[in-house]
Amino acid sequence: MDPLPVSYSRMTQTRLVLPPDTNHLDTIFGGKVLAYIDEIAALTAMKHSNCAVVTASIDSVDFLSAAKVGDALTLEACVTRTGRSSMEVYVKVYADNLLQGRQKMTTESFLTMVAVDDTGRPKPVSAVIPETEEEQRLYDTAPSRKEHRKNRAALR
Numbered sequence: 311m312d313p314l315p316v317s318y319s320r321m322t323q324t325r326l327v328l329p330p331d332t333n334h335l336d337t338i339f340g341g342k343v344l345a346y347i348d349e350i351a352a353l354t355a356m357k358h359s360n361c362a363v364v365t366a367s368i369d370s371v372d373f374l375s376a377a378k379v380g381d382a383l384t385l386e387a388c389v390t391r392t393g394r395s396s397m398e399v400y401v402k403v404y405a406d407n408l409l410q411g412r413q414k415m416t417t418e419s420f421l422t423m424v425a426v427d428d429t430g431r432p433k434p435v436s437a438v439i440p441e442t443e444e445e446q447r448l449y450d451t452a453p454s455r456k457e458h459r460k461n462r463a464a465l466r
């Protein structure tokens with residue numbers, strides 16, 4: 311399988327933060343953001359692998375600041391590095407107050423998605439080619455995060 315550039319499967323989604331998505335402080339529930347993150351990570355991994363994927367792990371999620379009702383929530387996702395069947399996906403979430411023209415980063419997350427066949431068995435995926443400075447940094451640091459995942463699994 312030919313390697314594919316990160317840009318081939320990079321995705322962006324924008325959503326409006328509405329009252330049913332928020333708590334008594336008018337800020338969005340973490341679980342709601344997590345569902346959005348899982349969805350865009352799956353779409354990105356499906357685009358890269360051209361097959362069905364499952365979430366093997368949500369490796370880290372950092373909620374850096376809150377998003378409020380009326381904010382535009384923009385998610386950006388890309389495949390940072392691949393194994394045989396697994397793809398590490400990095401997701402960044404920004405909240406934009408469009409009335410005041412202010413943007414802040416609210417959340418960042420790393421997930422591992424696995425390409426699977428019709429029976430749910432792992433399937434090989436193409437390698438990824440980093441092109442930008444950020445993509446190269448994420449590519450170079452992926453083995454350390456993988457090691458961290460392995461150590462976490464060993465502690466179970």
Ligand SMILES: CC(=O)SCCNC(=O)CCNC(=O)[C@H](O)C(C)(C)COP(=O)(O)OP(=O)(O)OC[C@H]1O[C@@H](n2cnc3c(N)ncnc32)[C@H](O)[C@@H]1OP(=O)(O)O
Nearest residue numbers: 364365366367392393394395396397422424426430432459
């Ligand atoms: C429980 C739920 O419903 S959560 C909702 C959605 N998620 C799911 O349903 C996924 C449920 N899990 C599964 O289907 C399986 O555990 C799978 C497909 C993820 C892995 O299947 P396994 O039989 O363990 O396959 P295998 O050991 O060959 O691993 C396949 C790849 O997944 C990776 N992997 C497996 N488990 C994990 C994990 N917990 N975290 C990160 N990567 C993992 C492996 O490192 C391997 O990567 P590689 O092919 O790039 O080397």
